[in-house]
Amino acid sequence: MRNIARSVGAGAALLPHQRFTAEGEAYVYAAETGGLFLMDDGVRDALSVLASAKAEEVPAEVLSDLRRAGLLGTATGCGPAGRTAHPPLRLRTLVLLLTTSCNLACRYCYEDREEGCASAGDGRGGPGAAAGGGTPREMSLESLRGGVAYLLEHAGAGRKVSVTFFGGEPLLRFPLIRSAVGEARRMATERGKEISFSITTNGTLLTRETAGFLKENGISVCLSIDGPREIHDRNRPYASGRGSYEDVARGIELLMENRNGFPVAARVTLGRGAVDVRKTFDHLRGLGFDEVGFAPASAAEGSPSALTEEELCAVMEGFRDLADGYVDDVRERRVPAFSNMSQILALIHRGDPMPYPCGAGIGMLAVDPSGAFYPCHRLVGIGDSFGGPEIGISEAARGRFLDGARRRRETACDACWAKNFCSGGCYHDAYLRQGDLFAPSLHYCRWIKELFLLGLQTYVRIQNETPTFLDVMLGERGIA
Numbered sequence: 001m002r003n004i005a006r007s008v009g010a011g012a013a014l015l016p017h018q019r020f021t022a023e024g025e026a027y028v029y030a031a032e033t034g035g036l037f038l039m040d041d042g043v044r045d046a047l048s049v050l051a052s053a054k055a056e057e058v059p060a061e062v063l064s065d066l067r068r069a070g071l072l073g074t075a076t077g078c079g080p081a082g083r084t085a086h087p088p089l090r091l092r093t094l095v096l097l098l099t100t101s102c103n104l105a106c107r108y109c110y111e112d113r114e115e116g117c118a119s120a121g122d123g124r125g126g127p128g129a130a131a132g133g134g135t136p137r138e139m140s141l142e143s144l145r146g147g148v149a150y151l152l153e154h155a156g157a158g159r160k161v162s163v164t165f166f167g168g169e170p171l172l173r174f175p176l177i178r179s180a181v182g183e184a185r186r187m188a189t190e191r192g193k194e195i196s197f198s199i200t201t202n203g204t205l206l207t208r209e210t211a212g213f214l215k216e217n218g219i220s221v222c223l224s225i226d227g228p229r230e231i232h233d234r235n236r237p238y239a240s241g242r243g244s245y246e247d248v249a250r251g252i253e254l255l256m257e258n259r260n261g262f263p264v265a266a267r268v269t270l271g272r273g274a275v276d277v278r279k280t281f282d283h284l285r286g287l288g289f290d291e292v293g294f295a296p297a298s299a300a301e302g303s304p305s306a307l308t309e310e311e312l313c314a315v316m317e318g319f320r321d322l323a324d325g326y327v328d329d330v331r332e333r334r335v336p337a338f339s340n341m342s343q344i345l346a347l348i349h350r351g352d353p354m355p356y357p358c359g360a361g362i363g364m365l366a367v368d369p370s371g372a373f374y375p376c377h378r379l380v381g382i383g384d385s386f387g388g389p390e391i392g393i394s395e396a397a398r399g400r401f402l403d404g405a406r407r408r409r410e411t412a413c414d415a416c417w418a419k420n421f422c423s424g425g426c427y428h429d430a431y432l433r434q435g436d437l438f439a440p441s442l443h444y445c446r447w448i449k450e451l452f453l454l455g456l457q458t459y460v461r462i463q464n465e466t467p468t469f470l471d472v473m474l475g476e477r478g479i480a
Contacts, residue, residue: 013073014050018417020453022460029456031417033070034351036456047071086402087362089393090156094147095366095377098176099168100137104202105239108271108297108305110378110432136369141179143371146389148184152191154393156363161188162196165219166366166377171205174213181217198222200267202236204244206251215258222265223252223289227280235271249287256288263290265339271297272304275311277318285337293339294319296444298378300432312447319451323458330462330469344455345462347421349474356405357423361386361398375401378428383437404438412440421452 016031019039026039028047037043046058046066066072102109148163155161163184165177181197188195198220214221225248226235233243255264266289268280277294284292294315299306307315322338329336336342347354356362361375365386368374373386373393384397408424424430425441425448433443441448462469 014047015071015073016415016417016419017047017071018453018456019044019047020456022457023464025460027456027460028071029417030070031419032073032353034348034353034420035069036348036351036459037069086399086406087356089154089361089398090363091151091154091365092156092158092160093162093164093359093364094151095164095166095364096139096144096147096180097166097168097366097368097377097380098139098144098170098173100369101172102167102169102202103172103204103238104169104236104244106236106269108235108269108299108303110298110428138173139176139367139369139371141176141183143367143369144176144180145183145187146371147367147373148180148187148195150389151365152188152193152195155193159192160194160196162198164377165197165199167200169202169205170199171201171210174205174210178213181219196220200224202244203248203251203255206254208254211251211254211258214255215260218260218262220260220262220265221255222267223248223255224267224269225252225284226268226271226274227276228283231274231276231280235269235274252287265289265291265293268292268294269297270294270307270311270315272307272311275307275314275318277315278321281318281322281338290335290337291339291342292337293343298426298429298432312444316447316450316454320454323454327458327461327465330466340451341455341458344421344452345459345470346474348455348459349470354420354423355409356402357425357427360427361401375427378426379431379437382428382431401437408438408440412442416445416449418449418452421455422448 018029018031020027020029026044028037028039028043029035030037039047042062043065046062049057050066050072063072151161151163165173165180167173170177177199184195184197197217199214200222201224203223203225213219224236226232229243229245232245232248236244236248238244266284266287268284270277274280280294281292296307296312296315297305319340323341326336326338326341358364358376360379364376366374366377366380368380368385372388374380374382375386375398384394384400386397386401387394405423405427409419413419413422413424422441422444424438425444427437429444430439430441431437433439433441459470
């Protein structure tokens with residue numbers, strides 16, 4: 001998996017791309033355009049010749065085709081036109097950090113334990129105040145109203161917006177959630193908007209009352225669970241050391257009894273010593289989850305929670321197994337549950353180059369307990385605030401943030417064929433590992449490329465076998 005971005009003579013430059021085989025055929029992915037193409041012998045030979053800097057040996061019509069496909073530019077930077085301005089804020093999603101308190105003490109948690117977790121014990125108490133009267137740890141109803149009002153008044157084109165309840169553990173603030181949903185719906189109706197809600201929870205505080213409320217109000221749920229009891233209890237204990245699996249399993253049963261038409265999703269954090277992806281996936285599907293997604297633990301360099309290189313390889317082998325199962329599900333007209341693959345396929349199917357790693361500061365903002373805006377929930381308290389509901393968004397602060405993201409992509413990632421998949425990686429992960437939001441996540445480069453390649457190969461398999469699936473799920477697009 002090599003990057004190719006080199007001068008080929010006559011003022012031409014071969015742009016970042018990746019050649020691969022799938023189903024016995026040769027394909028090429030063009031990073032500059034997001035295009036995916038079936039290669040014939042002529043194109044394959046032309047790319048080989050161009051890689052050896054012999055552009056004069058390639059027919060002019062083939063060079064023209066390669067330029068249109070985004071595979072060939074000029075040595076002075078004449079690929080697809082670069083963006084000269086930052087994308088405008090098209091706010092669609094607001095993440096509300098209801099509390100920084102949590103009743104668990106997960107071994108890979110990136111939060112400061114004293115600030116981010118409840119006091120020792122089994123963690124069923126209510127939220128606490130900030131020590132010393134500093135920054136609030138708990139969001140007030142007034143701050144929540146202000147954030148939601150800003151979302152509704154400054155949302156991008158379209159009527160639909162979404163709110164995510166987050167923490168800490170947001171169900172520690174269930175009375176606030178209960179009050180907020182009705183108010184936010186009323187505010188949305190007054191402004192001619194449709195508002196939807198989701199929650200990310202550890203599941204320990206789910207009761208029949210809360211599960212019923214989530215169902216009645218159409219709130220979609222993402223539940224953090226790391227697999228079977230022995231894995232989950234080791235990774236996600238209470239502050240007292242007691243495992244949380246039994247309480248989570250009880251909460252899951254209540255969720256499944258109160259399904260509301262939305263998929264129930266599991267989010268798995270992969271920490272050191274627990275990387276049996278297939279075992280975890282099967283266990284969670286057995287519990288009734290409709291979607292299962294995996295992410296390596298965010299951890300500082302040298303942390304005992306960070307996956308080793310060997311463990312990352314094991315995770316990739318597990319993902320290949322799940323990708324095969326994904327194709328089988330599509331073939332048998334079952335809805336696939338491996339959500340990592342669904343996200344990759346959506347990116348490939350859209351075909352749009354991705355200059356930023358996520359929607360932070362573009363289509364999404366987070367609100368901290370004091371009401372201040374940040375690019376995303378993981379970056380609350382890190383770097384500059386973007387402003388707040390009363391003073392609005394600081395375009396200077398947002399511009400500095402997006403400048404850093406663009407600078408990273410243009411310097412460290414521009415020659416990479418997989419840059420549209422990660423654009424340098426998660427800002428927060430970079431901060432934890434290198435103390436810099438805009439440092440490229442080089443430690444994951446090889447793994448990211450393998451994962452994206454797996455996505456491309458899976459995309460081809462699905463398009464060749466069941467071409468209507470992705471069209472129905474994502475809209476029309478194909479392989480040229």
